[in-house]
Amino acid sequence: MKLCAIAVACANRCDDGGSKLPSFSHFIYFLFAPTLLYRDxxxxTKRIRWDVVVSHFLEVTAIIFYNSFLWERFxxxxxxxxxxxxxxxxxxxVRGMFACVLPGVxxxxxxxxxxxxxWHNAFAEMLRFGDRLFYExxxxxxxxxxxxxAWNLIVHSWLRDHIYHPLAPYTSRAVSTLIVFLVSAVxxxxxxxxxxxFFYPVLMIEFGGFGLLMLPLTASSGSRYPNVFNLLMWLSFxxxxxxxxxxxxxxxxARKNCPPxxxxxxxxxxxxxxxxxVLKPNWTFQNPFDIIY
Structure with missing residues (x-):
């Protein structure tokens, strides 16, 4: 995505003729900066706060270990x-799926x-990158x-500038939005x-299918009943x-344990x-209020 952004910037300047192409130092800075939109x-910021950098990298390390714990435990x-x-x-x-709901969230x-x-704030601090609005x-x-x-403003900005806006003059808004979702899902x-x-497109079906379907369904109803639809959104998460x-x-x-x-x-x-x-024959349901003393 970064290569695409800088390639578009170079192509536009080559078309202009008189514009100066980005230097190699500009490219290196853009390669590590927490953004996908190229600018000269x-x-x-004025200085690097190394204590902030260290604290953010400690947070990254702690989260990696905590996710490892979730993997081992659940x-x-x-x-x-x-x-x-x-x-x-x-x-x-079914029990395994229910057990994964809370650790999954x-x-x-x-x-x-x-x-x-x-991660983004750590690199932004090291590079003195002033724009820290990575999400809302x-x-x-x-x-x-x-x-x-609002979930990921960095990727959203790239999809908007490099896919949605170039397609909007030639297609409808709905088609442009659909293409953006397909590109992101793929x-x-x-x-x-x-x-x-292995290829198992569960995430593509959830966000490229269900997520795309929820766009028009929550467009007006979400504004009318914000509390209800915010709860429904969290339930979907x-x-x-x-x-x-x-x-x-x-x-x-299954690929690891099943015979080839x-x-x-x-x-x-x-x-x-x-x-x-297989379904267990003669399933029975136990009354949770039937307490034997």
Missing amino acids: EYPR ILPYWSDYGKEPKVEAGTV ISFLCGFYCILHA DWWTTSRFSRYFR AHEVVLALSFG FIGNGLLWSLYSMEYF SETDNFFVPKSWSCPEV
Whole structure:
């Protein structure tokens, strides 16, 4: 994305003819600066506060260790044996998914703080980068359009300037928005696929499908009933992150524990065929108020 931004800047200046191209020092600074929009000059602070830099990097380290604890405590006990047995009860899968809801949201919030606050502010302080507005108060919003804009202002600004605005004169706003969502969803999915070693587009379906659907549904209703739709948005975060933690873990351990077969490949999910999810016969429900003394 940074290479695209500086390539666009160079192309525009080559078209002008008389404009000076960015120097190599400008490129190096832009490469490490917490922004995706190239400028020859940025607002700069007067000095580097190294105590602030150290504190932010300590926060990053602490969050990495805490996420490791969440993995050891909530992922491995429920999913590390997934695929070792040929069959698994549906109730076991459902319990594992519910167990991942709360740690999934905690990991989601920790990841947000780690990258969009601690990491960016650390590099901004070291480079004396003056613009520290990396996000806005997305947690109070009741409209998904507002959430997608406020969640990550750095990426939002790049998508707006390099995709939405160039397409807007030739297409409608709805088509431009759809293309922006598709590009963002595909980019996220490519990163996950290369990291995990398999293609399993759960995140793409959640944010590129459900998230896109919620844009028009919360456009007017979110402004009319802000408290209700803010609650619904947080419920979607809980459910969505629980599914992400569960489904990606199921696929990862299914590929690791299930015996290899001829149909195994990068794109076909292994967890759909191994293990077999079965319903437990004669399910019974226990009354929680039926207390035996």
